[in-house]
Amino acid sequence: MTHPRSSLPTTSSARLAAVALAAVTGLIAASPAATAAPDRIGADATGAGTLAAPDIPFANVKAHLTQFQSIATANGGNRAHGRPGYKASVDYVKAKLDAAGFTTTVQQFTQSGSTGYNLIADWPGGDPDQVLMAGAHLDSVSSGAGINDNGSGSAAVLETALAVSRAQLQPTKHLRFAWWGAEELGLIGSRYYVNNLPAAERAKVSGYVNLDMVGSPNPGYFVYDDDPAIEKVFKDWYAGIGVPTEIETEGDGRSDHASFKNAGIPVGGLFTGASRTKTAAQAAKWGGTSGQAFDRCYHSSCDSTTNIDDTALDRNSDALAHAVWTLGTSQPVPPGDSYENTADVAIPDNGPAVTSAVAVAGRTGNAPAALRVGVDIKHTWRGDLVVDLLAPDGTAYRLKNSSSSDSADDVITTYTVDASSETANGTWRLRVQDVASRDTGYIDSWKLTF
Known part of the structure; x- marks a missing residue:
């Protein structure tokens, strides 16, 4: 994880986007034959059955960490951007994926005078117009091997991808896994990838x-609260094993999900804490030591294989697999009826909330458990905005919180809301408030899809 408020240097490189994209987006092939009829469990947010995820072999995850440590030890003690240990890490992960039947692409960029690498791995099959991605940054800081930050996330993503291969999974969505370079220099690799995706590919x-950082030695269990559907998948999984979670705030905007979020792509994720101190209340519910950092070796030379909580890493690896199986094998949602308001509504700078209304009529019963709220808000600093959906009875559903670190323009995305307790017919409202000064904007349009 990069430092808070880290600068975002401009990537200088020859534009290799066309070559990289041709390799990445032309990877859709026929699905491999399934070895057995899959079991289906539960239901996702749409009510469609989803495949049961396997238990991720924790010994395999730890073996990847051992390899990352060995690579760092043999290459000056780190796996940082521009250092041989980083490229050796890319080569290690790529070899595992190639052997497992993935189509891999190494995307190059230039940062701080050195060549950087993103590794992209596509699993054959699935809807090419619905791409589910999971990723982690593979680089460390120069002061250490980076085994928790972020060997832990990289190993969990790798072993989940290998589990997809072992299961010969036939997903409904196209699955793509990624390992990012130069995150520690300001999200450089993931930003390069997203910025060089054409708009049509980004929309997919x-x-x-x-x-x-999903194996911190004094761990907390934090879930990103960006996309409600992804957040719910992780929260439900943890609730199912009796482990409470909290909303992640320490790393908000400081890791690679920000590159996707700023482009309007729904994001989610997991985190076990970095340099912040665990409170007494957190220690009471999670164990560990209050008054100490979640990771006392954050960005330090002691971030080695001894700097991992096995239980946290095991749980987060299984939680990721659950999310990939749940989100990646859910049945497509059929097109629903949409109700839209395209009238512009000005948002006062650091002023009172404004609303835009949509009237819904002629429907029977309650709204769906996966009511889709498409939002197009033009604004020069989206972090100033708080956005809510108001049901006909006035019940508020929070779509977006304000955040001082969310410095991108505009809010153009689709949220999913469990509105099954609300009567469908009536006047629904989008409420937007600018809670800080100096930036302005307006509601361009919004719609509800049932």
């Missing part, structure tokens, strides 16, 4: 799941 990414 239905969600991105990020793992950054």
Whole structure:
């Protein structure tokens, strides 16, 4: 994970986007034959059955960490951008994926005078217009091997991808896994990838799941609260094993999910804490030591294989697999009826909330458990905005919180809301408030899809 408020240097490179994209987006092939009829469990947010995820072999995850440590030890003690240990890490992960039947692409960029690398791995099959991604940054800081930050996330994503291969999974969505370079210099690799995706390809990414520091030695269990559907998948999984979670705030905007979020792509993820101190209340519910950092070796030379909580890493690896199986094998949602308001509504700078109304009529019963709220808000600093959906009875559903670190323009995305307790017919409202000064904007349009 990069430092808070880290600068975002401009990537200088020859534009290799066309070559990289041709390799990445032309990877859709016929699905491999399934070895057995899959079991289906539960239901996703749409009510469609989803495949049961396997238990991720924790010994395999730890073996990847051992390899990352060995690579760092043999290459000056780190796996940082521009250092031989980083490229050796890319080669290690790529070899595993190639052997497992993935189509891999190494995307190059230039940062700080050195060549950087993103590794992209596509699993054959699935809807090419609905791409589910999971990723982690593979680089460390120069002061250490980066085994928790972020060997832990990289290993969990790798072993989940290998589990997809072992299961010969036939997903409904196209699955793409990624390992990013130069995150520690300001999200450089993931930003390069997203910025060089044409708009049509960007629109095909239905969600991105990020793992950054998921084995902290004094762990917390934090879930990103960006996309409600992804957040719910992780929260439900943890509730199912009796482990409470909290909303992740320490790393908000500081890891690679921000590159996707700023482009309007739904994001989610997991985190076990970095330099912040665990409170007494958190220690009471999670164990560990209050008054100490979640990771006392954050960005330090002691971030080695001894700097991992096995239980946290095991749980987060299984949680990721659950998310990939749940989101990646859910049945497509059929097109629903949409109700839209395209009238512009000005948002006062640091002023009172404004609303835009949509009237819904002629429907029977309650709204769906996966009511889709498409939002197009033009604004020069989206972090100033708080956005809510108001049901006909006035019940508020929070779509977006304000955040001082969310410095991108505009809010152009689709949220999913469990509105099954609300009567469908009536006047629904989008409520938007600018809670800070100096930036302005307006509601361009919004719609409800049932």
